Structure formats: C-alpha cells, structure tokens
Amino acid sequence: MRIVAFESVDGAGIGVVEDGFVYPTGHLSFQEFLEAPDSPSRDAPLALADVTLRAPVARPSKLIFSGINYASHLDENPNGVLPDEPVFFAKLPSAVVGPGDAIRVPYEGCHVDYEVELAIVIGKRAHRVSIDDALEAVFGYTVINDVSARDVQFRNAQITLGKNYDTFCPLGPVVVSRDELPDIASVALRTTVNGEVRQSALAGEMIFPIPRLVSRVSEVMTLEPGDIITTGSPSGVGCFRDPPTYLEPGDLVIVEVEGIGSLANPVVAGW
Numbered sequence: 001m002r003i004v005a006f007e008s009v010d011g012a013g014i015g016v017v018e019d020g021f022v023y024p025t026g027h028l029s030f031q032e033f034l035e036a037p038d039s040p041s042r043d044a045p046l047a048l049a050d051v052t053l054r055a056p057v058a059r060p061s062k063l064i065f066s067g068i069n070y071a072s073h074l075d076e077n078p079n080g081v082l083p084d085e086p087v088f089f090a091k092l093p094s095a096v097v098g099p100g101d102a103i104r105v106p107y108e109g110c111h112v113d114y115e116v117e118l119a120i121v122i123g124k125r126a127h128r129v130s131i132d133d134a135l136e137a138v139f140g141y142t143v144i145n146d147v148s149a150r151d152v153q154f155r156n157a158q159i160t161l162g163k164n165y166d167t168f169c170p171l172g173p174v175v176v177s178r179d180e181l182p183d184i185a186s187v188a189l190r191t192t193v194n195g196e197v198r199q200s201a202l203a204g205e206m207i208f209p210i211p212r213l214v215s216r217v218s219e220v221m222t223l224e225p226g227d228i229i230t231t232g233s234p235s236g237v238g239c240f241r242d243p244p245t246y247l248e249p250g251d252l253v254i255v256e257v258e259g260i261g262s263l264a265n266p267v268v269a270g271w
C-alpha cells in the first residue's frame with residue numbers, strides 16, 4: 001500500500017496510489033487514516049498526474065532522528081566516535097515540508113547541508129516494546145531529507161537549532177506499507193544535487209537495525225501513530241567534502257529510497 005497526501009481542484013486529503021491513480025480515502029490526515037485504513041473511498045479516483053502531492057505525514061507528534069548509524073558517515077567525520085548504542089536527536093513538526101516545496105536558506109552564507117534518510121513511520125501506539133516485537137509497531141516507511149545549518153549545528157553544539165529551521169525536513173513523496181519492502185537491507189539510498197550523485201548506499205549498511213532503533217526510542221517515550229524515526233544517513237554529505245559543498249539558492253536536491261520514491265526540493269533564498 002502506498003499512501004499520499006494530495007491536493008486537487010476538488011479538495012485535499014489522504015489517498016491510496018494504485019496503477020497511476022489516487023483513490024481518496026475520505027481522511028484528512030495520515031493519523032486519521034491509521035485509525036480506519038480499510039474505510040471505503042468516498043470519491044472517484046484521480047489521475048496521479050492531476051494532483052499535487054504534499055508531505056504524507058504533515059504533523060507527526062514526534063520526529064526522532066538517528067545520529068551516526070552508517071559506518072561510512074562516521075568514517076568521513078574526523079571527529080566522529082563509533083557509538084555503542086543508537087544516538088538520537090529531534091526535529092520539530094514545524095520543519096516539515098513536502099515534495100516540490102522549497103528548502104529556504106535562512107540567511108546569506110548559511111552552510112545548508114543535505115542527508116538522505118530512510119524513515120520509519122509508526123503505525124500504532126508503542127511503549128517499551130522489545131526488539132523482537134518492534135516491527136509490529138511499524139506501519140511502513142517514507143523518505144526524509146535531514147537538512148541542517150552546519151554553521152549553527154557545529155557552533156556550541158547547537159544541534160536543535162541547526163536542524164530545525166523552517167523547511168529543513170522535506171518528507172515524502174509517499175508512505176509505503178512495511179509489507180511492500182520485506183527485504184529492507186537491500187534497499188538503495190541516494191542523493192543528487194543538480195544531477196551529481198553525492199550519497200549512495202544500501203540500508204543494510206546501518207549499524208543499528210530498525211527493530212533496535214524503534215525499541216530503544218520506545219523505552220524513553222511512548223510512540224504514537226504517525227510518529228517518525230529515521231535510520232541515519234550514509235557518507236557524502238556536503239560538510240565533509242573537500243572542499244565543503246553546501247546547498248545554494250538555485251540548486252535542486254533529490255533524495256531517494258528504492259521502492260519508495262524520489263523527493264525533489266528546490267533551494268531558494270529565505271532572507
């Protein structure tokens with residue numbers, strides 16, 4: 001099952017994508033859809049080409065991001081330390097934008113960076129779930145671009161501020177149910193900037209697998225339907241290139257995860 005948030009000339013809502021068409025579910029949010037995923041469609045199907053896609057989970061209550069979870073990302077960071085347990089930080093719902101929305105560089109000279117991430121979408125309430133049971137809490141997966149202002153993030157360890165400028169969490173284009181990606185380890189991740197490949201890896205290169213991530217977060221906080229947990233990003237980010245290469249107005253950054261789709265966002269000046 002492939003779930004989208006869409007807008008059309010006749011309205012907006014949550015739909016199921018099949019064979020090039022969007023079948024509206026009658027729900028207005030992804031969380032509402034999770035409460036009754038089998039409810040009948042109220043409207044006629046719409047051609048996918050005739051709708052505008054939005055972030056499929058527009059306002060998750062929590063967005064928990066994995067820090068160093070690919071050895072290659074650690075290898076390129078001269079100050080990195082191999083973690084002995086999953087490392088997390090949070091993004092806020094106000095940072096979320098969808099497919100095609102602009103990433104705004106907040107001020108001139110800001111060191112705006114990209115990171116492709118396979119993101120876990122929680123499907124049901126979960127608290128202190130075991131590693132063995134963790135996947136039962138997962139509805140499916142989507143794609144996220146973990147955008148950062150590196151000059152803020154690396155100054156006085158201001159990771160929360162550096163990660164949470166408006167538009168710094170592109171999400172989409174769809175949520176794919178877990179059964180559609182049974183072999184998650186073989187799924188490929190990639191980032192391109194203006195057509196140049198910057199990141200390329202397999203999800204199986206993760207240090208801590210998905211059940212470990214979900215279980216660990218649930219030990220600390222209760223996970224709610226629609227919550228997001230990301231799985232980290234591989235090497236190739238702009239700040240560790242030689243020389244560093246940051247996003248600038250006029251760029252087009254595309255992050256993609258095989259089996260889910262591509263998330264393209266233009267970069268514009270926001271000052």
